[in-house]
Structure formats: C-alpha cells, structure tokens
Amino acid sequence: MPLTAAHWGVYRAEVLDGRLKALHPFEKDPDPSPIGQGIVDVIDGPLRIRTPMVRKAWLESGPATERQRNGQDEFVSIGWSEATKLVAGELDRVRRQHGNRAIYGGSYGWSSAGRFHHAQSQLHRFLNCIGGYTRSVNSYSLAAGEVILSRILGDAASFIHAPQSWHSVAESTELLVAFGGMPVRNSQISAGGTGYHRTVEGLRQARDAGVSFINISPNRADVSAELEADWIPVRPGSDVALMLGLAHEIQNNGWHDLDFLDRYTHGYSQFAAYLTGKTDDVVKSAEWAAGIAGVPEATIKALARRMARSRTMISVGWALTRQDNGEQPFWMATALAAMLGQIGLPGRGVAYGYGAANSVGVERRQVQYAAFPQFSNPVNEFIPVARIADMLLSPGAEYAFDGETLHFPDIRLVYWAGGNPFHHHQDLTRLSEAWQRPETIIVHDYCWNALAKRADIVLPCTTPLERNDIMITPRDRFVVAMKAVIPPVGQAKNDHDILRGVAVELGVEDRFADGKSTDEWLAWIYEESRVLARKSDVVLPDYERFLDIGWHETDLPKDPIDVFTAFRNDPETAPLKTPSGKIEITSTDVASFRKASLFPFPAWYEPTEWLGCASSDLPFHLISSQPAEKLHSQLDHGRASQSAKYMGRTPLTIHPKDAFALGLSEGACIRVHNSRGSCLATAEFDANLMRGVVQMSTGAWLDAVKMEDGRLLCRNGNPNVLTRDGRTSSLAQGPVAHSCLVAIEPYGCPDPSQAYQPPIIRKIGR
Ligand SMILES: Nc1nc2c(c(=O)[nH]1)N[C@H]1C(S)=C(S)[C@@H](COP(=O)(O)OP(=O)(O)OC[C@H]3O[C@@H](n4cnc5c(=O)[nH]c(N)nc54)[C@H](O)[C@@H]3O)O[C@H]1N2
Numbered sequence: 001m002p003l004t005a006a007h008w009g010v011y012r013a014e015v016l017d018g019r020l021k022a023l024h025p026f027e028k029d030p031d032p033s034p035i036g037q038g039i040v041d042v043i044d045g046p047l048r049i050r051t052p053m054v055r056k057a058w059l060e061s062g063p064a065t066e067r068q069r070n071g072q073d074e075f076v077s078i079g080w081s082e083a084t085k086l087v088a089g090e091l092d093r094v095r096r097q098h099g100n101r102a103i104y105g106g107s108y109g110w111s112s113a114g115r116f117h118h119a120q121s122q123l124h125r126f127l128n129c130i131g132g133y134t135r136s137v138n139s140y141s142l143a144a145g146e147v148i149l150s151r152i153l154g155d156a157a158s159f160i161h162a163p164q165s166w167h168s169v170a171e172s173t174e175l176l177v178a179f180g181g182m183p184v185r186n187s188q189i190s191a192g193g194t195g196y197h198r199t200v201e202g203l204r205q206a207r208d209a210g211v212s213f214i215n216i217s218p219n220r221a222d223v224s225a226e227l228e229a230d231w232i233p234v235r236p237g238s239d240v241a242l243m244l245g246l247a248h249e250i251q252n253n254g255w256h257d258l259d260f261l262d263r264y265t266h267g268y269s270q271f272a273a274y275l276t277g278k279t280d281d282v283v284k285s286a287e288w289a290a291g292i293a294g295v296p297e298a299t300i301k302a303l304a305r306r307m308a309r310s311r312t313m314i315s316v317g318w319a320l321t322r323q324d325n326g327e328q329p330f331w332m333a334t335a336l337a338a339m340l341g342q343i344g345l346p347g348r349g350v351a352y353g354y355g356a357a358n359s360v361g362v363e364r365r366q367v368q369y370a371a372f373p374q375f376s377n378p379v380n381e382f383i384p385v386a387r388i389a390d391m392l393l394s395p396g397a398e399y400a401f402d403g404e405t406l407h408f409p410d411i412r413l414v415y416w417a418g419g420n421p422f423h424h425h426q427d428l429t430r431l432s433e434a435w436q437r438p439e440t441i442i443v444h445d446y447c448w449n450a451l452a453k454r455a456d457i458v459l460p461c462t463t464p465l466e467r468n469d470i471m472i473t474p475r476d477r478f479v480v481a482m483k484a485v486i487p488p489v490g491q492a493k494n495d496h497d498i499l500r501g502v503a504v505e506l507g508v509e510d511r512f513a514d515g516k517s518t519d520e521w522l523a524w525i526y527e528e529s530r531v532l533a534r535k536s537d538v539v540l541p542d543y544e545r546f547l548d549i550g551w552h553e554t555d556l557p558k559d560p561i562d563v564f565t566a567f568r569n570d571p572e573t574a575p576l577k578t579p580s581g582k583i584e585i586t587s588t589d590v591a592s593f594r595k596a597s598l599f600p601f602p603a604w605y606e607p608t609e610w611l612g613c614a615s616s617d618l619p620f621h622l623i624s625s626q627p628a629e630k631l632h633s634q635l636d637h638g639r640a641s642q643s644a645k646y647m648g649r650t651p652l653t654i655h656p657k658d659a660f661a662l663g664l665s666e667g668a669c670i671r672v673h674n675s676r677g678s679c680l681a682t683a684e685f686d687a688n689l690m691r692g693v694v695q696m697s698t699g700a701w702l703d704a705v706k707m708e709d710g711r712l713l714c715r716n717g718n719p720n721v722l723t724r725d726g727r728t729s730s731l732a733q734g735p736v737a738h739s740c741l742v743a744i745e746p747y748g749c750p751d752p753s754q755a756y757q758p759p760i761i762r763k764i765g766r
C-alpha cells in the first residue's frame with residue numbers, strides 16, 4: 001500500500017475502486033496518531049468543494065460588496081477558465097490601482113505536509129512573480145517567544161526546536177519542571193510530518209530512568225498520569241510571578257551560580273535589583289508570588305530548594321506565550337535556569353516546550369533540506385501575523401513592534417491558501433467586521449469551512465492523497481515518498497497548478513514554474529536535498545531507489561543535540577548572537593526601545609484578564625487549548641473529531657464543584673459568554689482542572705449567528721468568539737488567546753449547528 005504523510009504522521013493508504021477505504025499506521029511508527037482517520041469519510045464527502053466558486057453577490061455586483069457576517073452567502077459554481085481569469089483580473093486591477101502592497105498574501109496557516117505542495121510556499125512564490133505582497137511575520141504558536149528569544153539568545157528557531165533530546169533527559173535529568181505541562185495530545189503533531197512519534201516513549205524512558213516530573217499548570221492532565229508528576233496548580237497567566245518567587249528564594253539562600261551568571265549572562269545585577277525590590281519597592285519573595293499565583297509559599301520554597309539541589313531541566317510551554325505579556329515566561333524561565341547555572345550541561349537547563357510538538361526533543365540529524373524557492377518579495381510591508389484585524393480596520397495607523405515604529409498598509413485584496421483565520425484569530429466578531437474591508441478575498445481550500453464560506457472566489461484544491469509529494473523536513477528522521485492514491489476529487493487542482501494557471505494569464509508562467517512539471521520539481525527538491533544532506537554527512541539513497549522503497553530513515557546523531565553546548569564549552573569562541581554575546585537577562589536591545597515601556601529584564605505585569613483581576617466579575621478563566629483529535633480546524637467534519645463531540649457540540653470541561661455551583665448537570669448545553677461574544681458548548685465535568693478554570697479545545701468550525709447587539713454567537717463551540725484580539729506587548733504584538741475570562745450559564749433548547757452544511761450553490765444564470 002502506498003504511503004501518505006500528514007502533520008500527524010505517516011500512513012499507508014488502502015484504496016478500493018478508486019476510493020480511499022482506510023488509512024493504516026506506518027509500520028515504523030511506535031505510537032501512530034488516530035487523527036489520520038479523520039480524512040477517510042470526508043475526502044469525497046458533501047463538504048468537499050468540487051468546482052471553482054464565486055460568491056453570488058460579488059459576481060453580480062463586483063468587488064466591495066457586503067459579506068454576510070454569519071457566513072450564509074450564496075455561491076455560484078463556475079469553470080476553471082473563468083475562475084482563473086477572474087483571479088488574474090482582480091490581482092492586476094488591485095496592483096495597478098493601489099500597488100502590490102495592497103495585496104495581503106501572508107496566508108498564515110498549517111495547510112498540509114509535503115515539501116512541494118506547501119500552499120504558502122506556492123502562493124508566496126507566485127505573488128513574488130507578479131510584484132510582491134504584504135506579508136506576515138512570526139506565528140500564532142509563539143510569536144512572543146520568537147521575538148524575545150531572538151533578543152536574549154540571538155536566535156529563536158534553533159533554541160525552540162532543538163532542545164536536549166529525550167535520550168539526554170533520560171540519561172542526565174533528575175528533575176523536569178514543566179510550566180504548562182507536556183500534554184502528549186499535542187505531540188501527535190510535527191510540522192511537515194513525522195514517521196516516528198517519540199514523545200510518549202521518550203517520557204516513559206525518562207520515568208523509568210528515575211526522572212521526577214513537576215507539572216505546573218491549571219490542569220493536572222497536562223502531564224500524563226503514568227509519569228506520576230507532582231502537580232502544582234497555578235492561576236493561568238501568573239507563571240512569571242511564580243518563577244520570580246522561585247528566583248528570589250534561590251538568590252536569598254545564595255543557591256545561584258554567580259560564576260555562571262558572570263561568565264555567561266549579561267545584566268544579572270539589574271534583574272537582581274528588581275528581584276529584591278530595589279527597583280520598584282516590591283520584594284518578589286515566595287510570599288509575594290504565592291499571593292499572585294495561588295501556590296502556597298511553602299510549596300514555592302520547597303521547589304526552589306529542590307531545583308537548586310537537582311540536575312534540573314525547566315520546560316516552558318508555548319501556551320504561556322499566547323497571553324498578555326507572553327514575552328516574559330520564556331525570558332524569565334531562561335533567567336531562572338541561568339541562576340541555577342546548569343544551562344548547556346547534559347539533561348539540564350531550559351527547553352522551550354517539550355510536548356508542544358513531536359519535533360521538540362526528538363533525536364534527528366539537523367539537515368536544512370531544499371524547499372520550493374520563493375524568490376524575494378519586492379514589497380517591504382509586513383505585519384506581525386496576529387495584527388490582521390487591526391490592519392484591515394485601521395489602515396495607516398501607527399504601532400510599535402520589536403523596537404520599530406510601523407504603520408498598517410491599506411489592503412484591498414486578501415489571498416489565502418492553506419490557513420483558516422476564522423479558526424485561528426481571536427475575537428471573531430471583530431474579525432468579521434474587519435473582513436468587510438477588503439474589496440476581494442480569494443481562498444484556496446478543499447472543504448466548505450468557515451473561511452471558504454467567507455471568500456469571494458474559492459478555488460478548490462486537492463488534498464495530499466490526490467498528489468505526489470515528498471515528506472522531507474529537518475524536524476524528522478524519516479523521508480517519505482507521498483503518493484497520489486486517488487484522482488483529484490471533482491475538478492480540484494493542486495495549489496501549484498491553480499497558481500500556474502493564473503501565472504499564464506498574467507504572463508509569468510515561465511518565471512513561476514521554471515519550465516518544470518510537478519514530478520520534475522519533486523525530483524529537483526530531492527536531489528538538492530541530497531546534496532545538502534551530504535554536507536551534513538547524511539546519506540540519502542538515489543531518487544529511483546527512494547521512490548521504489550517509499551521511505552528512508554536517516555541515521556541518528558552520535559552526540560545528543562544541545563544548542564547551548566558549544567556556548568557553554570567556550571563562550572568566547574562560540575558566543576551567542578546577542579549584543580553582548582551572552583544570555584541577556586537584561587536585554588541591551590529592549591533597553592534601547594523607547595516605546596516598549598517595559599523593564600529591560602523579565603518582570604511581572606498584571607494581565608488584563610486573569611483570575612486575580614479586580615475589575616472583572618467574570619468568574620472563569622477560559623483556556624482554549626489544542627484539540628486532541630485533530631489539528632486546529634482541519635478535519636473537524638471527520639470522524640475522529642466528531643466522535644469527541646458531546647451532543648454534537650464541543651465539550652467545555654469544568655471542575656464538578658464549579659458546575660454544581662452553577663446548577664449544571666453533565667452533558668447540559670451551556671452558553672459561554674463575555675463582552676466579545678458567546679458560544680454554545682456541552683458541560684463535561686473534570687476534576688483534573690483547577691477550580692475557576694474551564695477548558696475548551698479550539699477547532700470547531702464557526703457557525704455564527706449575529707446577535708441583536710452585533711456580537712456573534714457560535715452554535716458549534718468555536719472559543720475564538722470569546723478570546724480577546726489583544727497583543728502580548730509592543731515587543732512581539734503576538735496573540736493572547738489564553739488571557740480570557742468568561743461567564744457560563746445553562747442554555748435551553750439550542751438550534752442545531754449549520755457548521756457542516758455547504759452553502760447554497762446556484763448555477764450561472766439562475
Ligand atoms: N483560541 C485559540 N486560538 C488559537 C490557538 C489557541 O491556542 N487558542 N492556537 C493558535 C495556533 S498555535 C495556531 S498555529 C493557529 C492555527 O491556525 P491555522 O493553521 O490557520 O489552522 P488550520 O485549521 O490548520 O488551517 C489550515 C487550513 O488549510 C487548509 N488546507 C489543508 N491542506 C491544504 C492544501 O494543501 N492547500 C490549501 N490551499 N489549503 C489546505 C485546511 O482545510 C484549513 O482550512 O491557531 C491559533 N488559534
């Protein structure tokens with residue numbers, strides 16, 4: 001059976017009479033993910049988009065016609081030749097009238113695995129061929145972490161994605177302290193695909209080797225029960241205060257490593273003055289921290305002692321960056337690890353997000369494989385990715401970002417391929433308003449999700465099962481030949497072929513496709529990768545043999561990976577790429593940003609929304625975390641996701657005592673609401689949660705009803721109608737989904753959700 005790959009793993013595809021019958025786990029994967037099963041029934045189901053579509057009102061009245069806030073617009077099915085001409089015509093009109101900067105092509109999102117058919121790479125290369133586009137920078141995942149680590153360690157990606165391996169943790173760690181836990185549901189995922197799910201095995205090996213785990217999280221289940229972690233429940237958004245309390249206790253007892261701080265870090269004394277209260281008259285003692293984080297003072301003191309006396313690894317989850325002042329947790333965890341003086345030693349130091357993805361901690365050789373080249377972008381304009389609604393609502397407005405003063409461009413056309421802003425963005429009522437501003441919105445997708453229903457022109461793309469591709473990523477040890485196992489469904493085309501058609505219309509086909517067919521591009525990517533691999537002493541088989549066997553497992557590194565080792569061994573010859581060459585506990589750069597209004601060292605700032613908030617009477621903190629049974633909104637209509645719904649709706653987990661106080665029975669329909677909007681959910685009791693904290697997974701397709709006051713109610717349980725479209729700070733302008741307070745009430749007879757109904761589709765002329 002031929003192989004296929006997704007961000008959630010590699011599978012063998014069983015096909016019967018030209019239809020996908022089943023997916024079977026790849027025989028080399030010790031812990032395959034059930035997420036893959038989601039595609040089996042929906043690949044050719046009723047929600048599949050089979051022909052190009054144009055929003056009826058747009059077709060009749062042209063660009064800038066109002067879009068329905070509830071996504072209930074009607075569509076007209078058209079042919080490829082007409083659709084391609086419409087898209088080319090609109091791109092050309094907008095670039096002539098307003099310049100290429102008026103095209104927003106950031107197109108953030110995960111799309112599918114496969115190195116060539118990566119929708120964003122395809123779109124970005126295409127847009128660069130026609131004069132460029134306004135782009136986006138950084139991620140929703142951890143924008144604040146990316147920006148702050150670049151400042152204090154001189155680089156973000158290598159520190160985030162290549163911490164010490166599971167092998168090294170099992171060998172050398174004594175105590176693993178995980179802020180935000182290490183939920184293994186999230187390690188099913190690896191960007192670009194994975195042939196080997198390693199996290200569960202890695203954690204078990206660590207346990208068997210005697211590693212002790214501390215789970216610091218509002219949810220006991222954030223570390224698997226089998227690891228027998230000590231659970232320290234913490235108020236969401238208060239981890240930095242807790243870390244400061246630990247740091248103070250360590251300093252007060254003289255347990256900090258002054259030699260390390262002196263040799264390897266910059267600006268400890270300024271931070272120490274803040275710790276002891278010299279800076280702002282507040283001593284960041286364990287007692288002070290206890291009052292903020294809701295953790296007993298004695299627990300903080302005992303943990304500080306244990307951390308100072310053990311070979312300690314601190315892990316800090318990505319979720320902690322998706323909240324108000326989300327730059328601070330990574331910064332403070334780094335400072336805390338530096339005080340312990342263990343950074344760069346085997347099994348010790350700091351890691352950014354064990355468990356957040358399978359790639360974090362997995363052993364593999366670091367090879368920069370080839371990708372589909374994108375050319376350079378002639379347009380300079382960009383936005384921090386989560387500022388999309390701000391940009392659309394306030395063209396020209398000034399804002400501060402990472403030390404710079406920027407202005408939002410005036411966007412007339414939005415082009416999205418491979419992401420879903422009506423999944424990923426916060427405050428969807430606000431995004432729906434902002435979504436009225438562009439004159440034209442073009443989307444490639446394969447299913448009628450909330451984004452496709454809100455586009456003007458929808459171009460149907462294939463799924464990976466309908467195209468040949470290669471899974472080849474620096475984050476995994478496997479390279480896999482992905483095979484087209486069924487023909488394209490309906491008239492769906494590969495993103496590359498869709499754009500190639502538009503490129504023909506605009507006279508740039510030669511530049512875009514470089515005279516190569518798709519199979520020639522695949523061979524090119526493989527051969528280039530082989531050359532790059534060889535430079536890192538990694539040998540890939542020749543292409544024919546690779547295609548024949550279908551996969552290749554690269555050998556594992558001889559030495560454990562630790563990005564800090566070289567620096568630890570010799571900070572003079574292997575300095576960090578920071579202004580001081582050292583770990584910047586006090587950041588030279590941040591100190592120079594006049595608009596930042598932040599201390600130049602890690603510090604505690606009270607979030608806008610959290611359980612300690614005096615100005616709010618909303619009783620619950622909502623954690624909208626990653627869904628266990630899917631990746632974001634992908635395949636929410638498939639069987640894996642649907643089987644996790646409760647009475648057809650997304651469950652909201654709540655502590656049973658909180659539920660009793662509200663008079664809720666298990667399985668009851670509830671309305672979750674705040675000043676931004678509301679959504680329906682099903683109450684599910686879970687004593688693993690801290691009281692006052694409720695949890696809903698993201699990913700339910702938006703089914704919005706516009707209420708009388710203009711706010712949206714989602715009948716299908718998308719928590720992003722509730723979350724705040726705020727910014728972490730002027731440093732990263734990252735998203736803050738996890739800083740969110742809500743109220744909950746029972747809700748009588750709900751109307752059924754329309755989320756999984758395709759729109760009304762007309763034929764031309766009717
Ligand atoms: N409240 C809250 N919100 C969050 C988060 C949170 O924790 N809480 N997490 C945030 C995070 S970390 C992230 S990364 C974002 C994720 O947000 P996204 O990455 O935007 O979410 P996906 O659902 O993966 O969107 C991918 C889209 O690409 C489409 N697609 C798949 N394959 C292809 C293809 O080959 N071609 C094309 N053209 N399309 C394809 C899918 O159908 C889907 O619509 O969400 C963010 N939003």
Ligand SMILES: Nc1nc2c(c(=O)[nH]1)N[C@H]1C(S)=C(S)[C@@H](COP(=O)(O)OP(=O)(O)OC[C@H]3O[C@@H](n4cnc5c(=O)[nH]c(N)nc54)[C@H](O)[C@@H]3O)O[C@H]1N2
Pocket residue numbers: 140141142179180181183185186187188189216217218219222234235236237238239317318319320323353355356357623624625626627628629630631632738
């Ligand atoms: N199955 C599956 N796996 C995924 C994804 C998916 O959609 N589905 N998405 C992938 C992506 S794009 C990303 S970026 C990663 C994200 O990985 P993470 O950011 O780690 O994921 P989350 O699920 O948002 O949060 C993890 C846990 O953090 C805890 N938490 C939330 N706020 C706080 C806080 O203030 N303090 C503390 N101490 N804990 C807190 C919550 O209890 C939550 O369960 O996951 C990846 N893995």
Ligand SMILES: [Mo]
Pocket residue numbers: 139140141142
């Ligand atoms: Mo993410």
